[in-house]
Amino acid sequence: MKAAATTVQVPEELLDAIFEGARRLYPKETFMLLRGKKSKNAIHVTDLVVPPLAVYGYGFANFPLHMLPMDFSIVGTVHSHPSGNLTPSDVDFNHFFGRILMIVGFPFADAQNVAVYSSNGERLPLQVTKD
Numbered sequence: 001m002k003a004a005a006t007t008v009q010v011p012e013e014l015l016d017a018i019f020e021g022a023r024r025l026y027p028k029e030t031f032m033l034l035r036g037k038k039s040k041n042a043i044h045v046t047d048l049v050v051p052p053l054a055v056y057g058y059g060f061a062n063f064p065l066h067m068l069p070m071d072f073s074i075v076g077t078v079h080s081h082p083s084g085n086l087t088p089s090d091v092d093f094n095h096f097f098g099r100i101l102m103i104v105g106f107p108f109a110d111a112q113n114v115a116v117y118s119s120n121g122e123r124l125p126l127q128v129t130k131d
């Protein structure tokens, strides 16, 4: 029997903050860490963590992973694809950090512009929640 896929839950406000950051840096990539907690069949994203200023705006591919905090409340990462393509690149998987990889694509408007993947490349269902 196949286990149910993990659902990723993101508050609407937090998604808006991600989109806003992505728009601000466009056409460069934005990159942030996702803080949250995992329950049985879901990962709840609760906070955004902006990386240290010195490395902000580099884009995901060039991000120095050794500068990331050793923090086990980090559930994954989010970065933008200014092209609008939501498919992760090989580089994205080589830089996988945490449990989930979230990609937001241009025009950064709604849940259609978001995709979340597990470390084995499976696309996970996303649920946008309102408080």
Ligand SMILES: [Zn+2]
Pocket: 060, 079, 080, 081, 088, 089, 092, 103
């Ligand atoms: Zn990417």
